[in-house]
Amino acid sequence: MIRSETIVPRSLADALRVLIRRDVIPIAGGTDILVKLHDRIDRPWPQLIVLDNIKQLKKIDVGRGHIDIGAMATFTDIERSKILSKYAMPLVTAVSLAGSVQIRNRATIGGNIANASPAGDTIPPLFVLDAQIELRSAKSVRLVKIADFFNGPGKTILKSGELITKIRIPLSDYPGFFLRLGTRKALAISKVSVAGRFKITSNSIAEARVALGAVAPTVIRAAKTEKFLNGKTLDEATIEKAAEIVRDEARPIDDIRSSAEYRKNMVGVLLKRGLRGLMNGFVNAD
């Protein structure tokens, strides 16, 4: 087994300097990448950059009108954050349902985004929360909308030398939810997930946001469903119709985890569950 030496930068500037080289891979919590590397244990590993010692990447800060979550904040950090429970409940719900305690103690939000799985559980919440992500290199920094980041399964717009450094969420306390289905409650990758967030004025929906996980090559916004919901009174007839629309908006495939038909149906079921919870005042129900 040939293994090249790991790099452990002490500062973000040092990490970005090393990242200029093309043959290195940054490792965050390692809960995805080490599983992948486990399967190729007999071949040389790429050189890894460990980001654990860069404190600024772990911070969760409130700024003017937004919250900045450091890319190395773990799922446990997010689950325990009071400020995120107030302003980003769909995200807090998603991380608390993901993996197991051991995984949540290591898995990071930046790693979950970089892994770019259509089933990544932090991603649908970030879509409905209007998150932006900061991509930083030794020479540049840019802020992109989460929806613009993904090109396909495992494919992103991240350029060589760039690192995801933070996730920015605008402050807003509109109610929302995150619901998922997996083979078991713990440690299962989502077969389907739905996140929603709604601005509601006197029982009618002023603005709906719905995002779907694991039913397309990337997480997607359910634009037709949102358009239908906007301006509607939140009642049983609206909910049934919305579920019908969202089923047709999903573009799932058959794979080892589930079938396309089941996923289409379950997207409808999860949206109904979420909207009913909202109607009855149980927001963020799981």
Place this chain on the structure above:
Amino acid sequence: MKLTFKLNGKKTLIDAPGNMRLIDLLRERLELTGTKEGCGKGECGACTVLLDNQAVCSCLVLSAQIDGRSLITIEGAEKMKEAEALRTAFAETGAIQCGFCTPGMILSAAALLRTHRKLSAAQIKRHLAGNLCRCTGYSKIIEAVEAAAIKLKNGKRK
């Protein structure tokens, strides 16, 4: 790379490849074979250790990631009162069958008991969801954790 960390309360220095998995560092270099490897993919929890008092799968941590940090393995559990209470409770309750999952179970439960002394069975189940027992003796394991929690709570009052 040169690594310095606290292992079961003792300052430890070792020269090891930074990308050696923590479980290999423990078992092969430090000869601490109490930590078991099950799946090697973070699904079974047999390799659970405490990193800065948090339960983690040692198959999904690299040696370079523990530099400067504190580590507790099952070999050092007797120094941690929660783990010691669990060890006794597991034996008394009969929560051990083949024993392969036990080190991981005890350390996972110890991390929970460090912060929570009043626990429902549902909380224990949720917390131990990352630890599989293929003998499927879960009822006794949950009973043992409940017993240890009660013991620790009563012990504190005295």
